[in-house]
Amino acid sequence: MAKQGEGDPRWRVTQRPDGRNVNGWHWEDKNVSAWAHARIKDLLTPLHCTAGDGVTRVAVEAVDSVDGDATLYNRKGVLKVLYDLKVCGKWSTRHEEKDERTHGEFKFELFDEDPEVSVGVDAKSRAVHEYRKAFADKVGPQIREQCRVFIKEMHAGAGHAVDGLALPAARKRLSELKVTDFARSGAAAAASKGATATAGAGKAGAGKAGTGKAGATLVLKDEFACRAADMFLALTERGRLEAITRARAVSEAVVGGRFEVLNGAARGEYTRLEEGRCVGMRWKLKTWGEAAAAGEAVVRLETTEEGKCAVEVTILGVPEGEQGSTEGFWRVQVFQAMKVVMGWGSASQFL
Secondary structure: OOOOOOOOOOOOOOOOOOOOOHHHOOOEEEEOHHHHHHHHHHHOOOOOOEEEOOOEEEEEEEEEEEEEEEEEEEEOOEEEEEEEEEEEEEEEEEEOOOOEEEEEEEEEEEOOOOOOOEEEEOOOOHHHHHHHHHHHHHHHHHHHHHHHHHHHHHHOOOOOOOOOOOOOHHHHHHHOOOHHHOOOOHHHHHHOOOOOOOEOOOOOOOOOOOOOOOOEEEEEEEEEOOOHHHHHHHHHOHHHHHHHHOOOOEEOOOOOOEEEEHHHOEEEEEEEEEOOOEEEEEEEEHHHOOOOOOEEEEEEEEEOOOOOEEEEEEEEEEOOOOHHHHHHHHHHHHHHHHHHHHOOOOOOOOO
């Protein structure tokens, strides 16, 4: 380490008096929940979400409430987003000739680009249910389209100036991806080429992806405001895995049992299960490619003096060029999602 004042100007990261995160290199997050709540209400209005046949008009009347969180994450110049919102509102119909109105409610959870809109009505007549179906069939797709506009704006920075948005052209596609797409995206794998492992491989060196040779080793650490027993369940229970990743999961929590998360983005089998202490697995990411050999991962759990759960993940056999996507899977898909969904801490604090 150089002495103070003798730093090499070629170093990538320098200390700045203003503390600015140059090129978004360090991890940084911004809570944009207030913006998200207001923007959803701006997008879901009668102007944007309406349909009619000249006689009967069905439309969104108003958004009553938007609850949940929306966050921007930025690291190494790559912007990622995480949002989990619950939207409730009213819809109405109007029959131009009879001057009749029908009212109802709609609600949906927004955590991906295709939310399922639930539609209810205040009355039980046949005509009312026809209006309900008209709203679901004709206005429902418009609501989903406005949600996609919202998501696109989230990826553009949610109206905020965020370091790292001015990405090189080769990396812009990655900035447009959802957090839930990170691990399964071929763009993420391509962008991660040349990434450095947190803890390097042994002297044998990292084998190329698909060769089956020994790969790189990653050691990732984090801390969560939960018990070690709760963390063990979050890593092995199918229901909790699906809630955390917001995607289909499979988990046979026995040694030799298979697991699968994020609709198959990561899969493998359990090799070691010690409740509240350790989870071992033979696994691989889909982005590693079919020919790549499975790696090993050991998740060790320990209770700190403060009563929190310290987690250390040792990952062996990561193919060359896949270190970045593998670290991103654990940091974003697992660690961040647990903290946001389960309320186990700040997603910006990594050890």
